[in-house]
Amino acid sequence: MELAREGFAVRARSALFDPAVRRSHRLLVLALMALVTMLVLVPVGFLFFGALWSEAPRVPGGHLTAGNLATIYATSTFVVPLLTTLAIGAWVGALSVVVGTLLAWLVTRTDLPRAGLWENLLVIPVYLSPLMLALAFTAMAAPRVGFINVVWQQLGGAGSLANVYSFAGIVFVLTVHYAPFAFLYLLGPMRAIGADVEEAATVLGSGSFETIRRILLPMLAPAIFATALMIFTLAAENFAVPTLLGRQSGIRTIPSEIYFWLVYEPVNPNLAASAGTMLLVVTLSGIFVYRRMTRVASRYVTVGGKPHSTRSVKLGWFRPLAPWTLALYLLATIGLPLAALLYGSFLRYISPRLSWSLLTLANYRQMLDADSLLAFRNSLVLGIGAATLTTLLGLIVTYTVHRTRVSGRGLLDYISAMPIAIPGMVLGVGMLWAYVNLPFGIWGTLWVLLIAYMGRFLVHAVRVTGNSLLQISAELDEAAQVLGAGMVRRLGGIIFPLVGRGMLSSWILLFIFVLNEVTATVLLYSSRSITLSVVVWNSLDMYGAMVAFAYSIIQTAITFVLVYFVFRLGGRVAW
Amino acid sequence: MDHVVIAGLRKSFDGHLAVDGIDLRVKAGEIVALLGPSGCGKTTTLRCIAGLEAPTSGTITIGGRTVYSSQQGIVEPPERRGIGLVFQSYALWPHLTVRENVAYGLRVKRLPRAEIDARVSRILATVGLEQLHARYPGTLSGGQQQRVALARSLVVEAAVLLFDEPLSNLDLKLREEMRHELRQLVKRLGLTAVFVTHDQTEAMVIADRIALMHNGRILQEGPPRAVYEYPTTRFAMAFLGDANFLAAVPAGEQEGRAVVALANGQHLHSASPLACGRPGQPLTLAIRPEKVEIAGQAPSGENVLAGSVTEAVFLGNLTLYVVDCAGLPLRVQSAQTDFRPDDRVWLRLPPEWLLALAEE
Ligand SMILES: Nc1ncnc2c1ncn2[C@@H]1O[C@H](COP(=O)(O)OP(=O)(O)O)[C@@H](O)[C@H]1O
Ligand SMILES: [Mg+2]
Numbered sequence: 001m002e003l004a005r006e007g008f009a010v011r012a013r014s015a016l017f018d019p020a021v022r023r024s025h026r027l028l029v030l031a032l033m034a035l036v037t038m039l040v041l042v043p044v045g046f047l048f049f050g051a052l053w054s055e056a057p058r059v060p061g062g063h064l065t066a067g068n069l070a071t072i073y074a075t076s077t078f079v080v081p082l083l084t085t086l087a088i089g090a091w092v093g094a095l096s097v098v099v100g101t102l103l104a105w106l107v108t109r110t111d112l113p114r115a116g117l118w119e120n121l122l123v124i125p126v127y128l129s130p131l132m133l134a135l136a137f138t139a140m141a142a143p144r145v146g147f148i149n150v151v152w153q154q155l156g157g158a159g160s161l162a163n164v165y166s167f168a169g170i171v172f173v174l175t176v177h178y179a180p181f182a183f184l185y186l187l188g189p190m191r192a193i194g195a196d197v198e199e200a201a202t203v204l205g206s207g208s209f210e211t212i213r214r215i216l217l218p219m220l221a222p223a224i225f226a227t228a229l230m231i232f233t234l235a236a237e238n239f240a241v242p243t244l245l246g247r248q249s250g251i252r253t254i255p256s257e258i259y260f261w262l263v264y265e266p267v268n269p270n271l272a273a274s275a276g277t278m279l280l281v282v283t284l285s286g287i288f289v290y291r292r293m294t295r296v297a298s299r300y301v302t303v304g305g306k307p308h309s310t311r312s313v314k315l316g317w318f319r320p321l322a323p324w325t326l327a328l329y330l331l332a333t334i335g336l337p338l339a340a341l342l343y344g345s346f347l348r349y350i351s352p353r354l355s356w357s358l359l360t361l362a363n364y365r366q367m368l369d370a371d372s373l374l375a376f377r378n379s380l381v382l383g384i385g386a387a388t389l390t391t392l393l394g395l396i397v398t399y400t401v402h403r404t405r406v407s408g409r410g411l412l413d414y415i416s417a418m419p420i421a422i423p424g425m426v427l428g429v430g431m432l433w434a435y436v437n438l439p440f441g442i443w444g445t446l447w448v449l450l451i452a453y454m455g456r457f458l459v460h461a462v463r464v465t466g467n468s469l470l471q472i473s474a475e476l477d478e479a480a481q482v483l484g485a486g487m488v489r490r491l492g493g494i495i496f497p498l499v500g501r502g503m504l505s506s507w508i509l510l511f512i513f514v515l516n517e518v519t520a521t522v523l524l525y526s527s528r529s530i531t532l533s534v535v536v537w538n539s540l541d542m543y544g545a546m547v548a549f550a551y552s553i554i555q556t557a558i559t560f561v562l563v564y565f566v567f568r569l570g571g572r573v574a575w
Numbered sequence: 576m577d578h579v580v581i582a583g584l585r586k587s588f589d590g591h592l593a594v595d596g597i598d599l600r601v602k603a604g605e606i607v608a609l610l611g612p613s614g615c616g617k618t619t620t621l622r623c624i625a626g627l628e629a630p631t632s633g634t635i636t637i638g639g640r641t642v643y644s645s646q647q648g649i650v651e652p653p654e655r656r657g658i659g660l661v662f663q664s665y666a667l668w669p670h671l672t673v674r675e676n677v678a679y680g681l682r683v684k685r686l687p688r689a690e691i692d693a694r695v696s697r698i699l700a701t702v703g704l705e706q707l708h709a710r711y712p713g714t715l716s717g718g719q720q721q722r723v724a725l726a727r728s729l730v731v732e733a734a735v736l737l738f739d740e741p742l743s744n745l746d747l748k749l750r751e752e753m754r755h756e757l758r759q760l761v762k763r764l765g766l767t768a769v770f771v772t773h774d775q776t777e778a779m780v781i782a783d784r785i786a787l788m789h790n791g792r793i794l795q796e797g798p799p800r801a802v803y804e805y806p807t808t809r810f811a812m813a814f815l816g817d818a819n820f821l822a823a824v825p826a827g828e829q830e831g832r833a834v835v836a837l838a839n840g841q842h843l844h845s846a847s848p849l850a851c852g853r854p855g856q857p858l859t860l861a862i863r864p865e866k867v868e869i870a871g872q873a874p875s876g877e878n879v880l881a882g883s884v885t886e887a888v889f890l891g892n893l894t895l896y897v898v899d900c901a902g903l904p905l906r907v908q909s910a911q912t913d914f915r916p917d918d919r920v921w922l923r924l925p926p927e928w929l930l931a932l933a934e935e
Contacts, residue, residue, distance in 0.1 A: 405629060475666035478627050481653045482660045483680035483731060493679075497670045 025487070029408045032397055036416050039455035043430025044422060047280070050273030050433040057269060057436045068274040081252040082278065087167075088253065089236030089286075092174040093228040096235075099175065100182025101224055103326075105212070107183075108190040110313040112322050119187070120567055122326070125334055126180045127563045129516030130173070131240035131536060132552045136337035137164045137173050138245070139344040139549060147340040165248045173241050176333040178231045185230070189223040211313075226293035233286035237279060237423030239519040244540070254279045255425045255519070262429070262523055269432065276429045280422065287421040338556070345549035363550035366543060371527075372535055372551075379515055379532040382446060386453040387510040391503050393454065394461025398469055399495060401462075403477055404487075419459050424519030427456055432523055444526030452520045457513050461506045468502025469495070505569045508562050515558060578603040578767045579624065579735055584633035586619050593619045594630070595791035603734075606761055606768045608778035611788030612814065617771040618663075620788075621737050624769065625660050626653035638734055659728030659736040663743060665720050667712035673723050674699070674708040680731035698730040701760070718749050725757070729764065736761065736768040742777065754780040775815050779803065787811050804863075807849075809932045812861045819867070819905050821860040825852040832926060835860060839901045843878050843929060850931035859932045864908040866928035869896060870921050871914070878924040880905075884914050898922055 051069055055062035072078050103122055107115045125133070140147050141162040152161040163169060193216065217224075239255035246256065254275055261272040315322055346359040366372065394416075400406060401413040419427070431452050436443050476498065480490045496503070518533040525534050532555055539548040579601040586594040594616045601607045609617045622628035624635055626642065629650065635643040637658065642651040667676055674695055681691040699705045702722040712720055721741060728736060741757075742750045758781045761768050772778050778785050779799040786796045795802055795811050806812040809820065823835040826842060833850035835843050835858060845860060852858050873879065882900035889912065896907045898920055905922060914920055 473664060473666065475662050475664055476668060478625075478653070479660070479662060479666040479668075479727075480679065480683075481627070482625055482656075482658060483727070484654045484657075484683045485679070486654060489683065494668060498668075 025404065025406045026408075028487070029400060029406045029412060032393075032400060033408060033412055033415070035393065036397065036412060036458065039451060039458060040415055040418050040422070042434055043427050043452075043455065044280070045430070046434035047273050047276050047426055047430035050270055050429065051277050053270060055270070056267070057433060068270045069277070071271060072274040072278055078254075078257075078275065078278070081254050081257050081275075082282075084167075084242075084251060085236050085253045085255070085279070085282065088170060088174065088238075088242060089232040089282075091171045092178055092235035093230075093232035095171065095175045096178040096182040096231045097186075097224050097228045099179035100184075100186055100227065101220070103179070103183045104186040104190045105216070106322065106326070108187060109216075110315050110322075111319060112315065113319070114323070118323070118326055121330060122183055123180050124330075124563065125177055126184065127512055127559055127566075128177070128334065128556065129240070129518070129533070129559070130177050130238055131244065131516070131518050131533065132341075132556050133173050133177055133334075133337065134241045134244045135536070135545070135548055135552045136334075136341040137169065137176075138545060139340035140164070140337045141169065142545075147336075147343070165245050167246075167249075167251060170242050170245045170251065173245065174235045174238060177241075178235055179333075181231055181234070182227050185227040186220070186223060189220055193219055222293055226290050229286050229290040229293060233283045233290070233421070236282055236286070237425060239425050239522075240537070254282070255423070258425050258429060259522065262432070269429070273429050273433060276423075276426045280426050283421050283423055283426075341549050341556075342553055344546060345553045347546050349544070349546065363543075363547045364554075366539075366547050367551065367554070371530065374528075375530045375532050375535040378446060378529055382449055382453065382531060383511040383514045385446075386450055386457070386514045387507045389450070390454050390457055390461045390510050391465065391506045394458055394463075394506060395465040395469070395495070395499065395503060396491070397458070398462050398466035399491065402466065402469060403474055413462075416462050417459050419456055422456075424456060424517070425523075427452060428520035428523035431455075431520065435524075444528060446529045448524050449521060449529055449531070452524055453510075453514050453517060456517070456520060457510050460513065461510060464506035464509060465499060465502050468499045468505075472498045501569055505566060508566050508569070512559055512562050512566075515555060577601065578605075578638060579769065580634075580636040581620075581624065582634045584620065584623060584635065585631045586616075586623055586628060587631045592791050594623065597633075597788075597791075597793055599786055599793065599796075601735075601767055601769060603767055604762075604765055605784060606758065606770055606782050608770045608772060608782035608785045609788055610772055610775060610778040610782075610785050610814075613773055615788045616791040617773075617788055618739055621660075621739050621769060621771050625658055625737055626651060626656050627660075657733050657735070659731060659733040661724050661728050661736070661738045661741045663740040665712075665724040665741075665744075667720055667723055667727075669711065669713050672709050672711055673704060673715070676712065676723055677726045677730055680727065684731070694730055698726045701729075702726045717745055718753070721745060721753070725760075729760070729766075732764075734767060736766050738768060738770045740772055743772070743774070750777070757781060775803075787814065789814075804928075805930065806861075807933055809859055809861070812930070812932055817864050817906065817908070818861050819864060821862075821903070823858045823860050825850065825854055825856065825858060833931070835931075837903065839903055841880065841901070841903075843924060844926040845929040845931055846927045847929065847931040849933070850929075852931070860929055861932055862924055862929050864895065864906040865893070866925060867905060867907040867909075868923040868925065869898070869907050869909045869911060869914065870923070871918070873921045874923050876923065878926055878929065880922045880924070882920060882922060884916050884918045884920055887914060887916060896920075 050057070052064050052066065053062055054065040054067070106112050107119050107122070112118065138146065141149065141164040143149065143160040143163045143165060146160070146162065146164065148162050149160045164173070237255060239259060242251060242253045243256040243259055245251075246253065258272045258275050258279070261268045261275070345363055346361070348358070348360050348362055397412060397416050401409045431448060435448050435451075442448060477490055477494060480494050485493070516533055518537055521531055521534050522537055525531060532551065536548050536551040536555060539551055577600045579599070581597055581599040584594055584597040585592060597620055599607070609620060611617055619628060623630045623643070624637075630643060630645065632645040633643070634641060634645070637656060641647065641649050642656050643649060668679075671679070677698060678691050678695045681694060686694075696705065699708055702725055704719065704722050704726065707715065707719060712723060715723065721744070724741065742753050745753060754777055770778070770781055772781075782799060784797060785799050785802045787794045787802060789810050795807050802811065803815050806815060812818045812820075821837060823837050823843070826834045826836040828834060828851065829844065833845045833847065833852075835845060835850055837843065843860070850858060850860065868874070873881070880900040880903075882898040882905070884896055885899050885904070886897040888895040893908050893910060894912050896909065896914060898905050898907055900922060907922060
């Protein structure tokens with residue numbers, strides 16, 4: 001008996017000093033850190049290498065040089081693209097928060113009928129790719145041949161009523177895309193302010209408008225400003241919209257310059273990388289100030305109050321009109337453009353006449369060629385692969401960060417959130433520099449795209465799965481731990497099933513993002529790894545706009561189906 | 576044999592000491608209650624024992640095996656400590672049935688299927704849940720969920736069970752029933768248990784020994800009766816039951832017992848050694864209302880105070896009187912029911928129950 005006990009103690013001791021248990025946790029964090037670093041930091045490192053190297057990749061020789069950076073930062077050649085990029089960011093940021101604030105106010109603080117439904121509908125443009133929106137507005141408002149302008153001419157007008165190939169057009173399309181982001185961001189802070197604010201003000205005899213101007217807006221100012229900054233960085237780094245719409249009128253932005261340096265002869269990957277560093281500086285400063293602002297903002301929005309009774313503002317005579325106004329807004333920003341896109345996709349060529357007899361399926365037939373089918377297949381494979389791997393990785397990262405005590409988890413959280421500040425273009429250029437020289441023929445395969453997508457979207461997976469992980473009590477995990485279950489077993493048997501919904505939301509969201517990713521993809525694809533979004537992009541040059549419209553319609557249809565499932569799951573984009 | 580030994584346990588959260596040097600020994604087969612007000616560090620202590628919280632310093636030994644030692648750098652993860660833990664929230668897995676919840680710990684141990692089934696059925700019968708084995712936790716009442724949580728911890732036959740206020744989410748009636756049931760169950764299975772609660776009655780019913788906690792420390796430790804009858808601090812006196820506190824100063828000694836003077840000049844005897852104090856230093860004396868004797872005629876003997884009834888509250892089995900003794904209000908609990916307000920009465924404060932307390 002005594003002996004047995006002794007044996008037990010000895011075994012226990014050796015288990016104790018057998019560092020496998022603890023080491024396994026440490027190894028996990030190290031592995032995660034290495035993986036996340038490879039996905040996120042390696043491309044950024046290679047971006048700087050490319051900026052400082054004298055030759056293009058694969059060219060023998062070469063040495064370090066500051067020449068390329070000097071061209072970008074110290075000569076006047078790049079002043080115009082920089083200023084244009086900043087101006088686009090600033091305009092879109094400002095306009096988006098104006099629209100977003102107004103919409104969020106209507107939905108959260110007034111007696112708008114069916115506010116819940118509107119809340120969902122108003123978010124839809126978030127899920128549509130900027131490229132698709134740009135194409136839709138091309139169909140709608142291209143000079144002379146856009147839908148609006150055709151109608152205008154048929155009514156006897158001269159020239160063009162609207163021209164989307166302009167700075168204003170770029171800002172407009174990006175605002176349509178980003179205003180719902182502002183709306184989403186501001187819902188929370190708006191709701192957090194108690195209804196007593198308005199009630200108190202009303203009792204003192206101040207009207208609704210006065211209350212908004214004097215009380216609500218000042219309280220929300222930090223949140224609104226932070227949102228504007230976030231959108232500023234997103235719009236500034238946007239590649240597809242300014243490049244597509246600005247080309248004809250010679251509007252140059254940093255992302256479009258990078259693109260042209262990499263894709264059009266004579267290529268100059270070193271200048272592209274140098275310009276990438278400038279874009280990175282822009283977004284990093286935006287995010288830096290944003291972080292500071294949100295810290296201030298959170299101080300404001302914790303203003304208490306009754307959470308369920310905030311919708312106290314009476315719209316009065318405007319109440320029956322409000323839904324129509326919102327419907328009109330949605331019609332103008334997505335309904336009509338989508339209709340124009342759909343109509344255009346059935347035309348063989350752009351015509352100033354409107355007639356049924358012009359309709360054809362030829363553009364859709366184009367999709368049946370081998371290249372397009374390959375692109376479909378690749379997009380599907382990448383969507384499924386990247387969504388699955390990124391969601392799993394995201395959950396494991398989030399679990400490690402929130403539910404373990406392993407040291408280094410704070411750093412892991414930090415690195416995995418960094419892609420927020422890394423533009424797709426920068427990631428693409430960095431990946432190009434990092435992978436183009438690798439052996440085993442990795443370059444030009446789907447793997448490169450998969451790695452790029454994982455790096456670009458990991459942060460979304462971490463946030464979405466994190467939100468649902470935080471909703472389940474840590475004790476559910478601890479209960480299993482106390483019963484002797486190791487981490488793998490707990491993840492599989494307890495955590496995965498309980499955050500299943502969150503994982504599914506994250507999966508679908510990532511699938512949508514991957515399907516619509518064009519910025520990094522156009523820099524990294526090859527004829528073998530071509531994707532649907534690249535086909536849309538290229539078909540503009542190769543087959544003309546009408547085929548691009550048709551591809552875009554298909555892509556949008558798939559997106560809508562997936563968005564429907566996101567709504568069914570109650571999911572949301574999250575940051 | 577001491578089954579659980581905690582020595583010098585400290586835990587700080589961002590510089591704030593939630594547990595501030597705890598020493599505790601739990602013998603095999605003993606139930607010890609950690610009793611204290613909310614926020615005094617009970618849960619943190621328990622989570623440190625379980626391994627769910629990393630202590631700042633100290634040692635923890637379970638069954639002769641050191642599972643935590645800050646000096647030796649030993650930190651065993653919870654899954655290797657061989658303990659059972661019943662959470663205040665129950666922490667049942669909503670996606671598993673009652674049976675699957677209970678079987679989880681055995682599955683983890685990779686026991687044969689047949690044995691798992693047999694043991695789960697047996698424990699479900701023990702806690703009276705055999706009918707509900709296929710239900711999901713979300714469809715059960717609070718009391719039933721509590722039993723599932725209990726069964727889940729019991730079935731693995733861990734030598735040490737930790738309970739974190741397991742009854743606090745039940746309604747009063749059920750809570751009182753479960754106290755007895757729980758104690759009997761733990762005793763029948765011969766388990767060692769640490770039971771955390773903020774309810775002094777619960778602690779007294781369930782535990783063999785109470786460790787009273789305050790501000791992250793153990794103030795006093797002992798069998799329920801000893802802790803209740805002989806608290807050593809003002810806090811313990813007040814937390815464990817109703818009490819009269821009297822301010823006094825030492826006034827010598829008589830027949831080996833301390834004599835103290837109250838503010839109104841009255842002298843009293845106390846058997847408490849602390850009451851000797853240092854001359855001139857103020858003392859806190861205390862006596863529980865049920866220890867005060869009340870009479871309609873002046874009794875003979877020492878420590879008798881005359882006063883008049885100011886309040887009489889009928890409590891059913893007892894009556895609570897408030898008696899004013901020359902400006903000193905005293906609470907008295909007595910089986911006698913016949914005194915009315917303004918009646919003249921005499922109180923005797925037996926010296927053996929007149930306790931001198933440390934302020935903290
Ligand atoms: N995870 C934590 N982080 C910071 N402070 C904590 C944490 N857990 C407990 N505390 C603090 O430690 C003290 C003791 O808490 P706890 O052990 O839960 O008390 P009890 O269970 O006795 O009510 C409290 O002041 C509480 O605020
Ligand atoms: Mg507690």
